Amino acid sequence: MLLKSPxxxxxxxxxxxxxxxxxxxLFIRSPIRGPVHLMRTQRDIxxxxxLMATLELECSRCLEPFATQVEIHFEEVYRPSLDxxxxxxxxxxxxxxxxxxxxxxxxxxxxxxxxxxxxxPIQPVCQPDCRGLCPNCGAAxxxxxxxxxxxxxxxxxxxxxxxxxxxxxxxxx
Ligand SMILES: [Zn+2]
Ligand SMILES: [Zn+2]
Numbered sequence: 001m002l003l004k005s006p007x008x009x010x011x012x013x014x015x016x017x018x019x020x021x022x023x024x025x026l027f028i029r030s031p032i033r034g035p036v037h038l039m040r041t042q043r044d045i046x047x048x049x050x051l052m053a054t055l056e057l058e059c060s061r062c063l064e065p066f067a068t069q070v071e072i073h074f075e076e077v078y079r080p081s082l083d084x085x086x087x088x089x090x091x092x093x094x095x096x097x098x099x100x101x102x103x104x105x106x107x108x109x110x111x112x113x114x115x116x117x118x119x120x121p122i123q124p125v126c127q128p129d130c131r132g133l134c135p136n137c138g139a140a141x142x143x144x145x146x147x148x149x150x151x152x153x154x155x156x157x158x159x160x161x162x163x164x165x166x167x168x169x170x171x172x173x
Contacts, residue, residue, distance in 0.1 A: 002040050003084045003100070009040040015051055015108065022113050026120070029067050030054035032112060041077075045106060048075045053116060060123040061132030062140045068124070072115040078106050 002011050017032040034051035054069050080100045083090055100106050131141035139146040 002038055002045060003080055005040050007040050007042050011038045026116055027056035028053055029056045045078045057124040059126035059130055061125055061130045064126055066126040070119040074111055074115050076111050
């Protein structure tokens with residue numbers, strides 16, 4: 001195994017995680033897939049990955065769910081928490097290297113989760129010209145057009161106009 005190998009040893013793995021569980025932070029529609037290149041260095045394991053996944057996002061305008069494909073590219077340093085030769089616990093890293101657990105599991109999942117989270121836009125939109133919801137009746141204007149547009153064209157004067165019409169009617173003999 002890589003941890004027991006001399007520095008410079010590399011290992012290529014292919015991630016194909018069919019049903020990653022990142023909910024409720026992230027909803028993944030497709031497997032997370034891609035190559036990860038691992039390299040044993042003097043003290044650590046460096047993992048470099050290029051993964052793809054399809055995220056399900058909610059449009060900030062029309063509130064409909066939509067899918068978007070994202071790519072993440074990461075390079076992270078993982079430090080063993082046990083001395084590989086002796087099994088003795090190592091003192092926690094003084095830098096921001098990630099830990100490899102005492103079970104010698106290099107947990108890419110948390111790395112992937114964090115990188116995917118950075119791919120989520122603050123205000124996702126299903127398409128650049130999504131017209132969102134009607135502010136009047138709440139209908140999704142792209143899929144479910146409503147009649148509010150025509151009415152609201154009269155705007156604040158609608159009531160006034162009705163008044164005039166009333167007045168006009170009254171004068172009619
Ligand atoms: Zn939308
Ligand atoms: Zn409407």
